[in-house]
Amino acid sequence: MKGLLAPEFEEVVTGEAEVRELFRAPKVGAVAGCFVRSGVVTRGSKVRFLRDGVIIWKGAINTLRRFKDDVKEVREGFECGISLTDFQDVKQGDIIETYDLREIERV
Secondary structure: OOOOOOOEEEEEEEEEEEEEEEEEEOOOEEEEEEEEEEEEEEOOOEEEEEEOOEEEEEEEEEEEEEOOEEOOEEEOOOEEEEEEOOOOOOOOOOEEEEEEEEEEOOO
């Protein structure tokens, strides 16, 4: 019976970063200089972009950098540069929230 039911997924927030500064890169476009407020921001995670508590955009992280190095993850309390895929409307004070989808067992 378990294999016949369609899987259900829940969103689990893994990290939250606040945009502190905005930079323009010639090939990449807008790069958000962020401070990770909680959790861990990872490159492979899905992203929700929040402005004033409202979800504006959902997508993925294009690049994640710490100083000039490409990194896979940035932990709470550190700063990083985040470039988002297909989204350039970034402003100071916005929140970038990363999440993963976890499968819930159906009974």
